[in-house]
Amino acid sequence: MNWAEGIQNAINYIENNITGELNNNAIAAQACCSSYYFQKIFSLLCDMTLGEYIRNRRLALAGSELISTDIKVIDLAMKYGYSTPESFTRAFTLFHGVSPSEARKNASSLRSFSRLTVELSLKGGKTMNYRIIEKPAFTVIEKAEVHRLDENDVVSSTVPDVWAKAGADGTIAQLVGMASDREFIYGICYGNGKETYDEDTFEYSIAAICAEDTVAPEGFRISHIPARTWLAVECQGTCPETVQQQWREMCASFFPSSGYTPTYEMDIEVYPSGDPSAPDYKFEIWVPVVKN
Incomplete structure (x- = not known):
């Protein structure tokens, strides 16, 4: 497995289990990597931590589901890993800028956050000896x-x-x-x-x-x-x-x-x-x- 394949495998694992319990060791194992090194590499490459990526993806998906279905907020909170509706509402509001109830009234104000895809690009200007x-x-x-x-x-x-x-x-x-x-x-x-x-x-x-x-x-x-x-x-x-x-x-x-x-x-x-x-x-x- 090469470098890019390993990182992409881990991202795919996150996406396939986004509503389940995500364990950092299990995520890193998809890249044949230790948890420490995966988190270090992820944050360096993506300019965000692994925890931030998972949290933002869950809240973005929760927003889409909130406005496209009649799911209850308490059920949505449990689905995306929050123990109470209150903690979910706080996180949702911080991410989207509106509460879940306001989002249902004005769907256009929701924030998106796309899944990551590993792409290799050529960049010049830097040397590494x-x-x-x-x-x-x-x-x-x-x-x-x-x-x-x-x-x-x-x-x-x-x-x-x-x-x-x-x-x-x-x-x-x-x-x-x-x-x-x-x-x-x-x-x-x-x-x-x-x-x-x-x-x-x-x-x-x-x-x-x-x-x-x-x-x-x-x-x-x-x-x-x-x-x-x-x-x-x-x-x-x-x-x-x-x-x-x-x-x-x-x-x-x-x-x-x-x-x-x-x-x-x-x-x-x-x-x-x-x-x-x-x-x-x-x-x-x-x-x-x-x-x-």
Whole structure:
């Protein structure tokens, strides 16, 4: 399955189950992807969160059904996933600008919201410097935390705080002291976590490459990164803004046309020494990939 097919399969699944219970893990599975990565990619490509898309589609369909049938508002609310008529009316009014009762009187005021369709288009003007590299397995020592997507399904809003805390409490200095390669420090994001977490979480660690026999002190752990083919993307700019910009470029331009697909296991930010807040700071993002 290529990149575009996976995303379209997930959208089709949403549309086919729009009046049922939609689970983020089940949606992501249609794209052979983890929930975390699907939500991240969806928001980057569509400029809206997965939750916003589902909510807007349901309310648009509810509006069409309201004016074309004699269905009761309470039944319409239950059909589109609202527990009470009051909560449905609030959401309906916020989306359409009129209440359900007003909409029945003046159907022309309703708002539409079309289903998404994946279409590939050629766009110029931007370049992305990258390499495809083969790396043998390596070992890292890391300090990891589980993060929850916020109420807007934003996937990275807490990561800058992790780095600020790690610099202030000596974590980064400890990692460098245990590293076999002290030139770089790494930020590793694991899909829905190395362990089993629920669909709205992801795990992020600050790490350093270490010897295989390194013993992790309390609060740290040893992880073994398997041999993989990696897309290594060159980045220049302030963090975390540049990270998000490069992910958007990867999702919108590289993956649809390159013949490569992410494995969705993890991604690694590779930071050399320097000032990450400087506009000329250079670093890399590594994404494990497979050839389509």
